[in-house]
Amino acid sequence: MEFLYTITIGQVISAFLVCVLLREVLYTVSHFLPDSVAGPGGWLIDTGPEGHEGE
Numbered sequence: 001m002e003f004l005y006t007i008t009i010g011q012v013i014s015a016f017l018v019c020v021l022l023r024e025v026l027y028t029v030s031h032f033l034p035d036s037v038a039g040p041g042g043w044l045i046d047t048g049p050e051g052h053e054g055e
Contacts, residue, residue, distance in 0.1 A: 030038040030045050038045035 026045065030047070033039075033042075033044070036042060039047055040049060
């Protein structure tokens with residue numbers, strides 16, 4: 001439990017910002033990748049079942 005005392009607020013904030021940044025980057029990149037990579041049934045980012053776009 002002593003390792004928890006070594007975590008600073010700055011580290012927690014930095015980890016949160018990195019997670020938000022990664023989420024936004026993946027969201028932006030998914031718009032430019034082909035559907036076979038990031039789309040319905042994509043191997044990198046699976047956006048959901050095929051045939052349900054626009055619902």
